[in-house]
Each structure stands twice: as structure tokens, then as C-alpha cells.
Amino acid sequence: MTYEVDSTAVAASTPEKKQPWKELGLKKDEYERIVEILGRRPTSAELAMYSVMWSEHCSYKSSKIYLRQFGEKVTDEMKKHLMVGMGENAGVVDIGEGWAVTFKVESHNHPSYIEPFQGAATGVGGIVRDILTMGARPIAVMDQLRFGAVEHPDTARVVHGVVNGIGFYGNCLGLPNIGGETVFDKVYQGNPLVNALSVGAMKHADIKLAKASNPGDLVILFGARTGADGIGGVSVLASETFDADGPSRRPAVQVGDPFAEKVLIECCLELYAADVVAGIQDLGGAGLSCATSELASNGNAGMRVQLKDVLLRDESLTPEEILMSESQERMMAIVPPKKLKAFMAIVDKWEVETSVLGEVIDEPRLYIMWGEDEIVNVPPRTVAHDGPVYERPVKYPKWIDELNANGVIAAGLRRAEVASDLAAELVQVISSPNQASKSWITDQYDHYVGGNTALAMPDDSGMVRVSETSGLGVALATDANGRYGQLDPYAGAQLALAEAYRNVAASGAAPLAVTNCLNFGSPENPEVMWQFKQATAGLADGCLALGIPVTGGNVSFYNQTGDVAIHPTPVVGVLGVIDDVARRVPSGWQDEGNNIYLLGVTRDELDGSVWSEVIHDHLGGKPPVVDLAEEKKLADLLHGATLQGLLASAHDLSEGGLAQTMVESCLRFNVGARIWLGELQERDNLDTTAALFSESTARVLVSVGREDDVKFVGLCEARGVSVLRIGVTDGRGDDALLQVKDLADFSLQDLREPWAATIPDLFG
Amino acid sequence: MPKIIVEVMPKADLLDPQGKAVANALHRSGNERFENVRIGKRIELHVSGEVTEADLAQAKLVAESFLSNGVIEDVVNIHVEG
Numbered sequence: 001m002t003y004e005v006d007s008t009a010v011a012a013s014t015p016e017k018k019q020p021w022k023e024l025g026l027k028k029d030e031y032e033r034i035v036e037i038l039g040r041r042p043t044s045a046e047l048a049m050y051s052v053m054w055s056e057h058c059s060y061k062s063s064k065i066y067l068r069q070f071g072e073k074v075t076d077e078m079k080k081h082l083m084v085g086m087g088e089n090a091g092v093v094d095i096g097e098g099w100a101v102t103f104k105v106e107s108h109n110h111p112s113y114i115e116p117f118q119g120a121a122t123g124v125g126g127i128v129r130d131i132l133t134m135g136a137r138p139i140a141v142m143d144q145l146r147f148g149a150v151e152h153p154d155t156a157r158v159v160h161g162v163v164n165g166i167g168f169y170g171n172c173l174g175l176p177n178i179g180g181e182t183v184f185d186k187v188y189q190g191n192p193l194v195n196a197l198s199v200g201a202m203k204h205a206d207i208k209l210a211k212a213s214n215p216g217d218l219v220i221l222f223g224a225r226t227g228a229d230g231i232g233g234v235s236v237l238a239s240e241t242f243d244a245d246g247p248s249r250r251p252a253v254q255v256g257d258p259f260a261e262k263v264l265i266e267c268c269l270e271l272y273a274a275d276v277v278a279g280i281q282d283l284g285g286a287g288l289s290c291a292t293s294e295l296a297s298n299g300n301a302g303m304r305v306q307l308k309d310v311l312l313r314d315e316s317l318t319p320e321e322i323l324m325s326e327s328q329e330r331m332m333a334i335v336p337p338k339k340l341k342a343f344m345a346i347v348d349k350w351e352v353e354t355s356v357l358g359e360v361i362d363e364p365r366l367y368i369m370w371g372e373d374e375i376v377n378v379p380p381r382t383v384a385h386d387g388p389v390y391e392r393p394v395k396y397p398k399w400i401d402e403l404n405a406n407g408v409i410a411a412g413l414r415r416a417e418v419a420s421d422l423a424a425e426l427v428q429v430i431s432s433p434n435q436a437s438k439s440w441i442t443d444q445y446d447h448y449v450g451g452n453t454a455l456a457m458p459d460d461s462g463m464v465r466v467s468e469t470s471g472l473g474v475a476l477a478t479d480a481n482g483r484y485g486q487l488d489p490y491a492g493a494q495l496a497l498a499e500a501y502r503n504v505a506a507s508g509a510a511p512l513a514v515t516n517c518l519n520f521g522s523p524e525n526p527e528v529m530w531q532f533k534q535a536t537a538g539l540a541d542g543c544l545a546l547g548i549p550v551t552g553g554n555v556s557f558y559n560q561t562g563d564v565a566i567h568p569t570p571v572v573g574v575l576g577v578i579d580d581v582a583r584r585v586p587s588g589w590q591d592e593g594n595n596i597y598l599l600g601v602t603r604d605e606l607d608g609s610v611w612s613e614v615i616h617d618h619l620g621g622k623p624p625v626v627d628l629a630e631e632k633k634l635a636d637l638l639h640g641a642t643l644q645g646l647l648a649s650a651h652d653l654s655e656g657g658l659a660q661t662m663v664e665s666c667l668r669f670n671v672g673a674r675i676w677l678g679e680l681q682e683r684d685n686l687d688t689t690a691a692l693f694s695e696s697t698a699r700v701l702v703s704v705g706r707e708d709d710v711k712f713v714g715l716c717e718a719r720g721v722s723v724l725r726i727g728v729t730d731g732r733g734d735d736a737l738l739q740v741k742d743l744a745d746f747s748l749q750d751l752r753e754p755w756a757a758t759i760p761d762l763f764g
Numbered sequence: 765m766p767k768i769i770v771e772v773m774p775k776a777d778l779l780d781p782q783g784k785a786v787a788n789a790l791h792r793s794g795n796e797r798f799e800n801v802r803i804g805k806r807i808e809l810h811v812s813g814e815v816t817e818a819d820l821a822q823a824k825l826v827a828e829s830f831l832s833n834g835v836i837e838d839v840v841n842i843h844v845e846g
Contacts, residue, residue: 115835228777253835257781314777328780351788686815 091551588668
């Protein structure tokens with residue numbers, strides 16, 4: 001088969017040629033704009049580049065106007081620790097002692113539905129390369145998963161594939177997986193969410209940026225060879241929804257090779273240390289189209305590239321396919337010519353295949369040649385940064401009024417009154433799929449490889465040591481509650497932020513920065529756009545109130561099956577810093593005879609709760625009240641108490657309320673307790689159902705040694721955080737009891753069995 | 765006992781990390797002539813008695829729907845042995 005090159009000369013002389021812009025996902029006016037920019041019709045290679053770079057996934061064209069507020073709603077104080085903000089591959093924050101960390105979460109939802117194993121695996125690989133691109137050594141990963149209903153026959157396929165894929169890629173790379181979330185809900189049936197987070201550390205001086213600014217520098221592609229993996233994956237997979245008849249239209253997905261990535265990581269770090277790269281960019285979505293145009297655009301320069309010099313796995317690839325290919329484990333470096341020899345010596349040592357594709361030029365123009373033919377001649381900014389921006393129609397969804405009016409009280413949900421019924425509900429809640437132990441999943445991941453993991457699942461946050469000399473470390477927690485998001489997207493985003501923030505604080509770290517992965521339905525649906533608008537405003541306002549900046553993130557639209565969108569699921573990740581990980585606070589009770597204190601105030605807030613879902617299969621009303629000032633006060637208190645070493649344990653209250661938290665606190669280290677709810681119910685005017693299952697925010701359950709009692713209570717009072725002693729730890733081992741006065745005596749064994757059995761029974 | 769043999773290969777377009785690793789190892793041990801390696805799998809389905817057309821049709825069905833992952837693999841051959 002001979003290939004006819006559609007060069008710029010051909011394009012100029014055949015303006016009438018029909019082009020498949022529509023099939024590539026472009027709108028008519030977008031195509032016309034390309035013609036206007038170029039002053040002629042685009043070549044097929046240019047059309048491929050624009051279509052993929054102007055897709056929703058790469059251009060953020062529907063979300064951009066809302067994402068701006070993350071950069072606007074900030075104070076100078078918030079920017080103090082921010083070294084690299086939004087817009088780069090990942091944000092970078094200063095954590096002290098000359099160290100910086102970079103972290104980001106990204107979605108790989110659509111590929112993971114089509115091919116769960118490779119989709120999830122390459123999701124991990126992609127986010128790790130983003131972190132590497134900033135100059136950092138990746139030090140940990142986390143993942144945020146949403147699957148369909150547990151009883152649906154397709155759920156097991158996706159769960160097994162995704163969990164195996166994450167474990168395979170992360171374990172092979174030798175990166176600890178330190179946390180995440182797993183939630184099952186039928187809204188994710190035809191559209192699971194697979195978000196992956198990575199964090200990396202570097203010294204301040206080692207930060208790298210993705211830009212090509214010095215004319216004469218060489219453009220080098222290295223790593224894996226380019227094949228036909230995921231051609232059009234970004235524009236087709238991420239921007240269009242699935243047909244109603246399921247995964248029939250199966251485009252090529254990408255296959256990852258974690259061992260190749262491991263070599264690439266070490267190779268890049270050695271290249272950085274030798275100071276031979278002037279700029280670096282990973283190849284992910286949109287492959288070479290993205291890397292060349294972004295590097296040139298970021299550096300306010302241009303580039304001349306020979307595409308025939310790309311090393312191919314399959315010689316039959318056309319230039320358009322080479323530009324679109326999403327073959328994994330590839331990087332592009334900008335290298336000054338005098339450093340080429342040193343660069344080559346390092347890549348040769350690591351046996352990484354490398355080819356020099358071209359050079360940086362003075363003129364802000366991207367020229368791509370295919371042999372003698374010029375197939376691309378564009379201003380790189382128009383491809384990478386000046387894509388279309390839409391202010392899509394926004395419409396208030398009327399159905400939400402009805403939903404909000406139908407709270408647990410309006411709906412008349414029955415509350416158990418007899419102690420034995422309440423006790424049975426407690427067991428039902430903690431053993432429901434979303435509340436049960438996730439160790440069947442997390443045990444498939446390596447938590448401790450590298451020897452720097454201080455906390456991992458099931459603790460409130462994952463914590464890794466950054467400095468092996470001082471013990472300086474970072475804690476990370478991510479959260480999102482789609483049910484709350486559905487009831488009120490503004491509050492839902494803030495609740496996710498508040499919970500992640502609280503989790504970080506509960507582990508002893510000081511919250512410092514935020515990342516996010518905003519998973520929503522179709523932006524072409526005005527009601528979804530309203531949800532998105534609300535959620536982004538909520539998150540930006542929330543970050544401002546808490547004084548921690550958004551450093552970067554990712555938007556994933558078109559998460560829906562047919563016309564039905566998922567619940568708004570804004571995954572929020574909070575990163576905190578702890579000056580010595582030895583000071584970390586575990587989530588479980590450790591010693592007998594410690595006092596148990598509930599911090600914060602409990603309201604009768606059961607709308608959207610786990611209790612309403614598990615016991616009554618109900619969703620309606622208003623989510624819990626968000627009080628960020630209270631959250632901040634609580635976090636400051638926890639930080640102060642940690643510094644003084646007063647806390648034996650701390651565990652936040654969220655989904656499943658006090659019931660869930662006290663059971664998890666027992667089961668963590670098999671320590672029992674005596675709990676009394678009477679004073680709490682009296683002080684906060686609650687019935688037992690609300691005391692056990694309310695999901696009021698800004699609450700944490702802590703245990704404190706008797707010798708620190710006076711000091712701790714004094715600290716709470718001085719800082720104005722409401723504190724109430726609700727129990728004492730008592731007994732150890734499987735014979736120990738969780739005795740809840742006037743409710744029941746549970747043996748830990750009787751709690752552990754149903755809690756631990758649910759997920760293995762479903763998927764094991 | 766006759767066997768139905770199903771042969772599955774990774775799709776030609778996609779990366780085959782196992783094949784790549786073996787190719788690299790071959791090259792390191794001096795087998796330069798074998799430029800590229802791709803590794804698939806062979807599955808034997810044992811059938812008692814004669815293999816009927818219906819058995820083959822069923823084998824084809826499970827080969828495509830169950831024994832291989834159509835997103836990343838192709839069934840390249842189904843035949844009877846023994």
C-alpha cells in the first residue's frame with residue numbers, strides 16, 4: 001500500500017478536498033477556525049493534531065472558564081509554598097528543608113471500562129510520568145475508584161481488571177500504593193471512574209519545566225518505540241460516550257510495560273542529575289502532537305522536526321498515526337547540542353532507545369517534515385494553548401428541588417428504637433460494600449516498598465517519608481462523595497475538600513495544597529454544566545477559606561451511560577506536611593485505658609448518608625452543613641496536639657458516622673472500648689440513630705493517654721473546639737468487646753467477620 | 765482424546781512487553797537474526813470422542829468471547845489435533 005503524503009503544498013493547491021473533521025470530533029466552526037489560522041485547509045497531519053489537541057480532554061475547552069478561579073481565589077499567603085502552579089504537568093509545593101513535592105491526580109475512566117486491566121495500568125503509568133516530568137522522583141501512588149452496583153454481572157469484570165492493572169503496574173514499578181477510595185454505586189455501571197494519583201519529591205533546584213526556549217537545542221524522543229497504541233485514544237476514547245450497546249466499538253487501547261517505565265524513571269533522574277536537559281515533557285494523551293506543540297508553545301519558540309526519525313515498532317504507521325499514537329513509556333527532551341554526548345552516554349547505559357528528531361528554532365512555528373515533504377506548518381500556541389474556549393449553556397436542574405425536599409425526615413424514614421434493631425443496623429452499615437474493609441483490594445498493592453511508608457490504608461491518610469535524615473514527610477488523602485454531589489454539587493465539592501483536609505490533619509500533618517480530578521457527565525448537557533459550575537465554585541471558595549491552594553488537576557467529562565450522567569464526583573486530594581513522620585498519628589486505638597474524646601458537634605444530619613442508603617435505599621435532602629472555619633480550627637488543634645505528642649490515635653468521622661469510626665478504631669489494632677452515647681445525645685439533642693450514623697462534618701474521634709488528659713482537654717477549651725469524653729479503651733485481642741452502653745456489647749470478632757467478609761465474598 | 769487447539773496472539777498493533785523482553789534477551793545472547801519476537805498463547809481444549817462441527821463452532825465462540833480478550837488479542841488459528 002502506498003501512502004500519499006498530504007503535504008502543506010498539496011493542501012494549499014487542493015483547498016476543495018473534503019476532510020473528516022467531524023469524524024475526528026471537531027465542530028464545523030472549529031474546523032473553520034483552523035482554516036483561518038493557517039490561511040489554507042489543514043493537511044491531514046495538521047487536522048489530526050488540532051483535532052486531538054482541541055478535544056475536551058486536552059484543551060479543557062468547556063471547563064477552562066471555571067478552572068480560572070482556582071488561580072484567582074487565592075491570597076499571597078496561600079501562594080507562599082507554591083513553587084509551580086496550575087498549567088504545568090503537575091503543581092509543586094515547598095515542604096521545607098530544601099525539599100519540594102509535586103502531586104497530581106488524573107482520570108483514566110473511559111479506557112478502563114473498555115479494557116480494565118490495561119486501562120488502569122496505563123493510568124498509573126501516565127500519572128507517574130507527569131510527576132517524573134517535573135524533575136521529581138515518584139515516591140507513591142494512590143487511586144480513587146468508582147464501580148457499578150456490586151450485584152451487576154459486569155462489575156466483577158471491571159473490578160478484577162482495574163485492581164489487577166493498578167497492582168501490576170505500581171508493584172512492578174516499585175512504588176508504594178498508600179491509599180485511595182473504592183465506592184460502588186449503580187450510577188457508575190457503564191462508566192467506572194479510575195483516577196490515579198502520584199506524588200514525587202525533589203530538591204528545589206531540581207524542578208524541571210516542559211519548555212523548549214533556546215534555538216539550536218535538540219529535540220529528542222526517547223523510551224519505548226512508537227506503535228499503533230491508542231491511536232485517537234484521547235479524542236475518541238475520552239471525548240465521546242459509549243454506545244448504548246456497550247463496548248462493541250473497541251478502538252485500540254494502549255498496553256503498558258512497567259519495567260520499561262522503571263528504566264525510564266531511573267534514566268531521566270540520571271539525566272536531570274547530570275544537567276543535560278533544558279526541558280522535558282512526557283508523552284501521554286495526544287502523544288507527539290502534544291509534546292512538540294506544548295514544548296514549543298511553553299518556550300515561546302518553534303521547532304523543526306523530522307517525523308521519519310521516530311523509531312517505530314510498526315513500519316506501516318502513517319505520519320498522522322505517528323503524531324496521534326499514545327504508545328506508553330516515552331519522553332521528549334530538549335538538549336543543548338554540546339550536551340548531546342553526555343545525554344547519549346546516559347541513555348545508552350540504560351539501554352533506552354533514542355532518536356534526535358530535530359531542533360528548536362527562533363521562529364514561533366512548528367514545522368514537521370515527513371522525508372522531503374512538509375506536513376505540518378503551524379503556530380504551536382494555536383495547537384497547544386489557544387484552542388477553543390466555550391462558555392457552555394448552564395441550566396439549573398429543576399429536579400434538584402424535589403430531591404432536596406425529600407430528606408430523610410420528609411420521606412419518613414423509620415428510625416429503629418429498640419437497642420437490638422439499632423445494633424443490627426450498625427452491623428449492616430459497617431459491612432455494606434462501601435463501608436466494609438477494602439483489604440481484599442488494597443492487599444493486592446504493595447504499600448511498603450521503598451521503606452518510606454509511614455501510614456497507608458486503612459489509616460486516614462497515606463504518609464511517606466521524604467527525607468531519610470530528618471524524617472520530614474508528606475501525607476495525602478483523597479475524598480469525594482457522589483451522593484452529596486448529586487444533592488448539592490457546591491457543598492459536595494466542599495465536603496470532599498473538608499474530608500480530605502480533616503484526614504490529613506487527623507494523621508498529624510499540616511494541610512498544605514490541593515489537587516483534584518473533577519468527574520462529571522456531558523458538558524453539552526446544561527444541567528451537568530450547572531453541576532460543574534457549582535462544584536468548581538465550591539472547591540475554589542473552600543480552598544480560599546482553608547487557605548490552601550489548588551496546584552493542578554484534571555477534568556473528566558462525558559462520564560455517562562446513554563443520557564444518564566454519573567453523580568458529580570469531584571475527587572479532591574489534600575497534601576500535608578509533617579516535620580517528622582515518627583510523630584504520625586495512627587487511626588486505631590492502641591493502648592488500654594485511654595480516654596476517647598469526640599471532637600466537634602453532631603447534628604441530626606442523615607440526608608444522603610450511608611445509613612439512608614444501606615438501611616432505606618434512599619437519596620434525598622441536603623448534605624451535611626459545611627463549616628470550614630470549624631474544620632480549620634479542628635485541624636490546627638490536631639496539629640498542636642500532635643506536636644505535643646498528646647494523641648494516641650485520631651480517626652475522622654465521615655461516611656457511616658460515629659458507628660463506622662468507632663468500629664474501625666477498634667479493629668485497626670484489635671483494641672476494645674466502652675462507649676456511652678448518653679451525654680452526647682443530651683448535649684447535641686440527638687436520638688440514637690443520629691448519634692450513631694449522622695455524618696456531620698468537622699468531627700474527629702481521638703484517644704488520649706490518661707497522663708495527657710488535662711493538657712489535652714485544656715488545649716481543646718483554649719482553642720474553642722467542643723470536646724466530649726464518650727468512652728475509654730478497654731481490652732485487647734479478639735475476645736475484646738466494643739461495649740456501647742444501652743445498645744449492645746459487640747465482640748470484635750463479631751464485628752470483624754462481616755466487615756472483612758463482604759468484599760471477598762463478592763469478588764474473591 | 766482429540767484436542768481443539770486455539771492460538772491467540774496479541775494484536776499486531778499493540779505493544780507486546782513479553783515479546784520485547786525475549787527479543788532483547790535473544791539479542792544479548794547473540795541471536796541477532798531474530799529481529800522481533802511476539803508471544804501468544806496456545807490453548808488445548810480436550811474433547812471426548814469425535815470433534816464435531818458443533819464442537820468447533822462452540823470452540824470458536826469461546827475462543828473469541830472467553831479465551832481471548834478481543835480488545836488486545838486476536839484468535840489467529842483454531843484447529844483439531846490427534
